[in-house]
Amino acid sequence: MPRFMIPFDFHTHCTLSFDGKSSAEDMAKRAAELGIEHYALTDHVDLGDFPDKDFDLEATVNGAREIIPALQKEYAESTELLYGVELGQGVHDKALAEKLLAANDYDFVIGSTHNIRDHEDFYFLDYKDTDVPELLRLYFDELLETAEWGRFDVMGHITYPLRYITGDHGIDVDLSQFDSVIDEILRTLIKNGRGIEINTSGLRQKYGRTFPDADVVRRYRELGGEILTIGSDAHCTDDLGKGIEVGIKAAKEAGFDRIAVFRKRVPEFVRI
Ligand SMILES: [Zn+2]
Numbered sequence: 298m299p300r301f302m303i304p305f306d307f308h309t310h311c312t313l314s315f316d317g318k319s320s321a322e323d324m325a326k327r328a329a330e331l332g333i334e335h336y337a338l339t340d341h342v343d344l345g346d347f348p349d350k351d352f353d354l355e356a357t358v359n360g361a362r363e364i365i366p367a368l369q370k371e372y373a374e375s376t377e378l379l380y381g382v383e384l385g386q387g388v389h390d391k392a393l394a395e396k397l398l399a400a401n402d403y404d405f406v407i408g409s410t411h412n413i414r415d416h417e418d419f420y421f422l423d424y425k426d427t428d429v430p431e432l433l434r435l436y437f438d439e440l441l442e443t444a445e446w447g448r449f450d451v452m453g454h455i456t457y458p459l460r461y462i463t464g465d466h467g468i469d470v471d472l473s474q475f476d477s478v479i480d481e482i483l484r485t486l487i488k489n490g491r492g493i494e495i496n497t498s499g500l501r502q503k504y505g506r507t508f509p510d511a512d513v514v515r516r517y518r519e520l521g522g523e524i525l526t527i528g529s530d531a532h533c534t535d536d537l538g539k540g541i542e543v544g545i546k547a548a549k550e551a552g553f554d555r556i557a558v559f560r561k562r563v564p565e566f567v568r569i
């Protein structure tokens with residue numbers, strides 16, 4: 298039996314996130330039990346006008362900084378715990394984002410967009426009276442702006458709004474209408490040396506696919522992209538490592554034979 302059962306999981310949350318269900322201790326212990334070779338805790342730090350009412354920026358940032366080194370030592374034999382963060386809406390408050398990134402010695406930063414300017418998280422939006430293509434146009438424009446800003450390592454869960462639009466509200470979207478802006482986002486990420494992730498949470502949800510799906514991953518590769526991570530976006534111990542195998546299969550089909558592991562914001566590559 299191989300010592301490591303699951304090669305990696307680079308996107309997970311604990312109770313330091315407003316929506317996390319399991320403590321950092323329990324998540325790290327479970328990652329060690331599962332034999333996840335490289336494991337990142339990436340708790341939510343959401344900037345801008347619409348953070349969750351339960352979100353306490355200082356408690357999250359300081360809590361991670363305190364607990365992660367202790368857990369790294371405790372489980373060093375069983376899992377490589379990486380000190381990550383999921384930085385939401387960095388472009389909504391660039392000064393604060395820069396300050397947080399300078400003050401914390403992160404291994405790995407996921408740059409995510411959970412809401413666009415003047416809108417709440419896509420989770421809360423009412424899609425009945427909404428021009429969905431127009432909303433998605435604004436979303437992709439913000440991803441492009443975020444890619445240009447580029448103060449992260451990989452862009453988080455591209456196509457995240459489809460979790461709600463298609464998954465929860467059953468509204469089908471033909472993504473081909475956004476091909477040119479998606480290409481521009483991917484080209485900008487590549488130009489800036491930034492990666493993307495395959496987020497497998499959609500496989501456990503009504504949406505039933507990864508964020509982004511295989512087409513976008515393949516396109517990133519075709520355009521010359523090399524930096525790819527895969528994460529479950531687990532918010533509890535039960536979901537740790539879920540879908541990683543499916544993500545690896547999608548990555549290989551898209552033309553990847555290696556995955557990035559970030560330490561102190563520098564990627565190294567492991568074969569898949
Ligand atoms: Zn997210």
Ligand SMILES: [Zn+2]
Pocket residue numbers: 308309310383530
């Ligand atoms: Zn997340």
